[in-house]
Amino acid sequence: MRFILFVGASNTLAESEIETQIKGAILIQPNIYLFESEDSQSAKSLAAKLGCSIKLAQELQGVASTSQSIADLVKSKNFSVTVLGGFKESSRMNQEIKELLQKGRFILPKDQFGLTPVLLSKHKIDEFFVDEEADEVWQTIWSHDFEHWIKKDRRMPYANAKAGILPPKIARSMISLVPLEPAGKLLVDPFCGSGRVLIEAAELGYTIGGADILAEQVKETKANLDFLGFEARLEVLDATHLSDKFSRVDAIVTEPFLGKPNLRPDQIRYLVPGLQKLYLGCLKNWVEVLKPGGYIVIVFPTFDDGKHIYKTSSVIDGKLELSYNLLKRDILYSRPNADVRREIVVLQKK
Numbered sequence: 001m002r003f004i005l006f007v008g009a010s011n012t013l014a015e016s017e018i019e020t021q022i023k024g025a026i027l028i029q030p031n032i033y034l035f036e037s038e039d040s041q042s043a044k045s046l047a048a049k050l051g052c053s054i055k056l057a058q059e060l061q062g063v064a065s066t067s068q069s070i071a072d073l074v075k076s077k078n079f080s081v082t083v084l085g086g087f088k089e090s091s092r093m094n095q096e097i098k099e100l101l102q103k104g105r106f107i108l109p110k111d112q113f114g115l116t117p118v119l120l121s122k123h124k125i126d127e128f129f130v131d132e133e134a135d136e137v138w139q140t141i142w143s144h145d146f147e148h149w150i151k152k153d154r155r156m157p158y159a160n161a162k163a164g165i166l167p168p169k170i171a172r173s174m175i176s177l178v179p180l181e182p183a184g185k186l187l188v189d190p191f192c193g194s195g196r197v198l199i200e201a202a203e204l205g206y207t208i209g210g211a212d213i214l215a216e217q218v219k220e221t222k223a224n225l226d227f228l229g230f231e232a233r234l235e236v237l238d239a240t241h242l243s244d245k246f247s248r249v250d251a252i253v254t255e256p257f258l259g260k261p262n263l264r265p266d267q268i269r270y271l272v273p274g275l276q277k278l279y280l281g282c283l284k285n286w287v288e289v290l291k292p293g294g295y296i297v298i299v300f301p302t303f304d305d306g307k308h309i310y311k312t313s314s315v316i317d318g319k320l321e322l323s324y325n326l327l328k329r330d331i332l333y334s335r336p337n338a339d340v341r342r343e344i345v346v347l348q349k350k
């Protein structure tokens with residue numbers, strides 16, 4: 001069976017997440033991927049695991065892309081048709097179907113993405129996507145649980161935007177870069193902050209462990225995990241000494257300390273060597289923490305002082321190649337208006 005997946009962000013993180021988690025997926029339009037799956041249940045579970053996924057539609061095999069065949073499929077009072085690759089045609093097609101049905105109500109899509117998950121959850125709507133040229137019809141079968149994502153983003157006991165908290169969907173996408181089945185696997189975040197990475201890992205079914213140099217942060221992580229009913233082994237620890245408390249770890253996924261916020265340009269060149277020393281110290285120590293074949297997904301900040309670009313990921317060049325294979329780099333992600341750009345790197349212990 002064939003499915004199309006609508007993803008929330010057209011950045012290289014979403015691309016890498018899809019590449020790792022959905023074998024053979026093809027980008028057919030900006031933010032829309034085509035893939036095959038045995039049945040709709042497996043396709044839905046796959047979509048629900050990802051950070052970037054917004055909506056999933058299934059191909060209706062043998063259904064012609066005409067207004068009449070779609071009208072025959074409408075069961076709810078409301079329907080909506082989006083014409084893929086010819087968006088402007090959507091209005092005409094919705095009108096035609098309404099005339100054929102002589103009842104019901106259509107909701108016009110605003111763009112190629114069709115209706116929002118909020119709208120779909122509030123009203124019973126049969127939503128279709130049509131490709132007239134390829135004579136294909138797709139029906140929406142799943143959309144992301146936006147209420148749950150909002151709760152994790154804004155309604156946790158500790159959800160302080162000032163602290164530079166990682167958005168939950170980004171944390172989820174980072175974890176998806178680890179090509180492992182989570183059950184029975186231990187995932188650790190050595191810079192756990194308020195626990196965003198750990199929450200997403202727990203939801204996916206990983207056993208989780210975390211550390212932070214500040215007891216206060218560990219307390220926040222614990223409160224956030226308790227709130228959602230998850231347990232973790234948590235330690236107050238310098239990440240460069242992770243091996244004092246953790247071993248036989250399957251994956252480390254982390255957004256480390258990225259430097260103090262709101263730096264002046266003249267402070268950047270003094271900050272960068274300190275950060276690089278910290279990251280190098282961590283990567284050396286984590287060789288002892290990980291199982292052979294274990295993974296690291298880590299954010300490296302890139303700074304620009306107007307004269308020079310400082311890419312802290314350069315610490316992995318050369319020095320660590322005896323210990324790690326470099327699987328992916330240059331996966332870019334930044335928060336809107338952020339002055340620090342983030343590069344995500346995936347390493348595998350040899």
Ligand SMILES: C[S@@+](CC[C@H](N)C(=O)[O-])C[C@H]1O[C@@H](n2cnc3c(N)ncnc32)[C@H](O)[C@@H]1O
Pocket residue numbers: 164165166167190191192193194195196197211212213214217237238239240254255256257258278
């Ligand atoms: C960028 S924040 C992590 C945010 C986290 N991903 C979240 O969303 O809540 C970095 C964290 O690293 C901690 N930290 C700084 N230096 C550290 C070190 N040497 N070892 C362990 N943790 C450290 C800070 O206390 C802070 O909580």
